[in-house]
Amino acid sequence: MSASKRIVKELTEVTSNPPAGTKVQLVDESDVHVWEVLLDGPEQSVYAGGHFKLLLTLPKDYPFKPPVLNFQTKIYHPNVSNDDKGSMCLGMLRSDEWKPPNKLMAVINMARNLLIEPNPDDAVETAIADQYKSNRQEFEKTARDWTKKFAGRK
Template structure:
């Protein structure tokens, strides 16, 4: 069962983020009665192949939060070396690994890191190796496919 302390911290972080959301993001609870599931709408950053897209992400906080890391997944398909290309949309983000996560880390930092990965993918820590190889070896082709997917799946014009 979630501790009162964990829920209090989550509520505090949610309050901070909804009061001053990170640039290009909207954050809300999936269900008002559950502070452990957040929906994030992230705008594709300017001058990235994701520009103009609106990506829906799901942030799930374990009951052991902040001692265990949150899980961040893309609900919108995205062509990216650090996001799994399956229906899970799992995100490979160093700080979200249980061996790298530290209780003082905040959800805001997680969201900002996720957005930064859209600007600059980390091909060295890829979950999709073929996309990472393309990103490293043929940036033009990578950007073309990423833009096509953004138009197709993320409501970009």
């Protein structure tokens, strides 16, 4: 099966039965390699009420190489870079951990679960991770403030 056939199949699965609080669509109908993922901040998280836009980019040799997931909405989170890239640090997305049978649905679910439970031991933003571990209250306040400021309804 060619990469784009598999991608179209996965896109169909994820659009017809999306993970809770998510919506997936192509950024450009003519390119199945770039997906826009709209993710609602999970109710049980400090990101509740937020609406986050992510970009899922699939390499030409997907599924043999992992997709890249970036937050386009700014988020205060130990596993998401604080720069304009919004790179997400996820174990399964590292090229040494990625396995071709992994599904994009699992990637989206993992991103959503990281909002509920950040992984400070695998952080891309160490200062935020340290705050998460040492001063949870302050972390939660800042995360809520950022969610209101950057991920609120426009």
